[in-house]
Amino acid sequence: MSVATNSPVPESLQPFLSSPKKMLIGGKWVDAQSGKTFEVFDPASDQVIAEVAEGEAADVELAVAAARKAFDQGPWSRMSGSERSRLIWRIAELIEEHADELAQIETLDNGKPFAVAKAADVALAADMFRYMAGWATKIEGNTIPIHLPYAPDAEFHAFTLREPVGVVGQIIPWNFPLLMAAWKLAPALTTGCTVILKPAEQTPLSALRLGELILQAGVPDGVVNIVTGFGETAGAAIASHEQIDKVAFTGSTEVGKLIINAATGNLKRVSLELGGKSPNVIYDDADLDSAIAGAADAIFFNQGEVCSAGSRLFVQKGVYDEVVAGVSEIAKNLKVGSGFDASTQMGPLVSREQFDRVTGYLKAGVAEGAEAAAGGSALDRPGYFVQPTVLKNASEDMSVVREEIFGPVVAAMPFGDESELVNQANNTAYGLAAGIWTRDISKAHRFAKAVKAGSVWINCYSVFDAALPFGGYKQSGWGREMGHAVLENYLQTKSVCVSL
Numbered sequence: 001m002s003v004a005t006n007s008p009v010p011e012s013l014q015p016f017l018s019s020p021k022k023m024l025i026g027g028k029w030v031d032a033q034s035g036k037t038f039e040v041f042d043p044a045s046d047q048v049i050a051e052v053a054e055g056e057a058a059d060v061e062l063a064v065a066a067a068r069k070a071f072d073q074g075p076w077s078r079m080s081g082s083e084r085s086r087l088i089w090r091i092a093e094l095i096e097e098h099a100d101e102l103a104q105i106e107t108l109d110n111g112k113p114f115a116v117a118k119a120a121d122v123a124l125a126a127d128m129f130r131y132m133a134g135w136a137t138k139i140e141g142n143t144i145p146i147h148l149p150y151a152p153d154a155e156f157h158a159f160t161l162r163e164p165v166g167v168v169g170q171i172i173p174w175n176f177p178l179l180m181a182a183w184k185l186a187p188a189l190t191t192g193c194t195v196i197l198k199p200a201e202q203t204p205l206s207a208l209r210l211g212e213l214i215l216q217a218g219v220p221d222g223v224v225n226i227v228t229g230f231g232e233t234a235g236a237a238i239a240s241h242e243q244i245d246k247v248a249f250t251g252s253t254e255v256g257k258l259i260i261n262a263a264t265g266n267l268k269r270v271s272l273e274l275g276g277k278s279p280n281v282i283y284d285d286a287d288l289d290s291a292i293a294g295a296a297d298a299i300f301f302n303q304g305e306v307c308s309a310g311s312r313l314f315v316q317k318g319v320y321d322e323v324v325a326g327v328s329e330i331a332k333n334l335k336v337g338s339g340f341d342a343s344t345q346m347g348p349l350v351s352r353e354q355f356d357r358v359t360g361y362l363k364a365g366v367a368e369g370a371e372a373a374a375g376g377s378a379l380d381r382p383g384y385f386v387q388p389t390v391l392k393n394a395s396e397d398m399s400v401v402r403e404e405i406f407g408p409v410v411a412a413m414p415f416g417d418e419s420e421l422v423n424q425a426n427n428t429a430y431g432l433a434a435g436i437w438t439r440d441i442s443k444a445h446r447f448a449k450a451v452k453a454g455s456v457w458i459n460c461y462s463v464f465d466a467a468l469p470f471g472g473y474k475q476s477g478w479g480r481e482m483g484h485a486v487l488e489n490y491l492q493t494k495s496v497c498v499s500l
């Protein structure tokens with residue numbers, strides 16, 4: 001691993017950073033009711049970059065009232081699918097027009113390399129809005145032939161309507177701040193819902209800029225409300241609010257369970273995108289060059305702060321040493337540094353807390369008997385930098401294999417044959433994703449069928465497209481994001497029966 005220099009924050013961001021960071025409620029930018037703010041840090045330097053309004057229950061109350069009003073009686077409630085589609089498409093265009101600025105904000109706030117932020121986060125966010133714009137005009141029910149056994153001569157015309165679920169609370173994490181906002185907002189808007197969005201407290205900035213673009217696109221007041229603040233206060237108030245019809249959450253499995261409990265008061269609908277500990281499998285018949293590069297990318301992309309990261313690497317015994325050496329070589333050569341340095345390939349972790357968590361796991365892994373074939377510690381410099389790490393001699397009982405680290409740390413384990421592998425791969429409470437590298441198409445398909453995961457990548461990893469559903473089996477979540485599958489989260493079905 002080599003180290004890139006710390007690059008200064010782009011001048012062009014200064015106007016955005018120096019303006020007060022307020023919340024968006026009912027189409028207006030407002031301070032928190034309490035007047036409180038919280039600090040947001042640059043993870044590459046540990047310096048404060050912004051003070052953001054600290055929303056709490058009282059602010060959620062106002063946001064819910066605005067969203068309720070917009071849903072029940074505003075122009076939004078009367079808008080056609082075609083009109084909504086135009087607005088959503090316009091948001092996509094505005095994201096693209098501001099791609100550099102949004103990517104800079106993301107790099108500054110989250111730490112990820114600018115090139116990644118622009119090519120992945122921003123481009124995929126625009127794509128998500130554009131894809132969802134198309135669905136606004138295609139939400140339709142069915143006509144259903146019915147007949148009553150106790151009144152065989154009665155005739156009916158029966159059909160279903162697909163209606164928006166209503167006011168939606170959306171709580172998102174810090175690893176892809178803009179993209180997670182897009183994954184949540186786009187389907188809610190296409191189905192005609194109204195929203196209270198709470199970005200993660202670590203990374204609220206790109207959602208606030210997106211809020212400005214959403215207003216600029218012409219989305220009516222109160223349709224999208226953005227409350228910045230902490231999970232235990234603002235987030236919890238959203239999850240338990242009686243006037244919110246549905247909550248969509250992305251974050252840790254632990255908090256996902258709290259959301260479910262909080263949602264029971266009014267039985268609001270819940271969808272969850274949670275953690276993962278995804279298996280990535282390399283067979284001895286794989287194209288090893290691409291498998292090794294793919295395995296490194298599966299864990300080091302976005303500093304390993306990816307819910308579907310390939311954090312458990314299973315390698316067939318005959319090629320185990322070669323693969324571990326290959327992935328370790330890539331890890332050692334990755335350029336780690338400020339996301340604003342064009343040569344940087346991996347940025348800092350998002351926060352001091354995440355840094356402590358990941359370095360804690362590195363120590364625990366070694367204490368439990370794993371060996372660092374590459375990396376293994378933090379970088380001695382300001383900011384929350386850790387080394388890309390490959391742990392070998394890992395075994396299934398270790399915390400680094402069982403628990404989600406959410407950092408650039410992969411645990412490599414050997415396997416013998418296919419049946420052993422499937423058991424090992426499924427030996428986890430999670431089920432978000434899985435990868436397999438082999439030239440044997442039958443083996444690949446058998447694995448895809450046997451593995452309990454919501455996404456399976458064959459001879460590739462981390463392939464995301466707005467059209468492809470994504471979500472978890474087991475404790476990795478409820479419901480799907482993206483594709484037409486996500487519309488289910490935001491629609492409800494009404495049966496209408498007319499006597500003829």
Ligand code: NAD
Nearest residue numbers: 172173199200230231232235236251252255273274275307
């Ligand atoms: P987290 O669950 O603590 O926080 C996520 C969001 O939930 C934040 O906005 C936070 O403010 C809010 N929150 C926290 N406590 C809350 C509460 N009691 N009530 C309501 N909201 C609350 O997650 P984290 O540790 O900050 O983020 C990392 C985790 O997120 C990882 O475990 C990772 O797997 C998961 N994640 C999953 C996905 C996915 O798509 N499945 C994507 C990104 C992150």
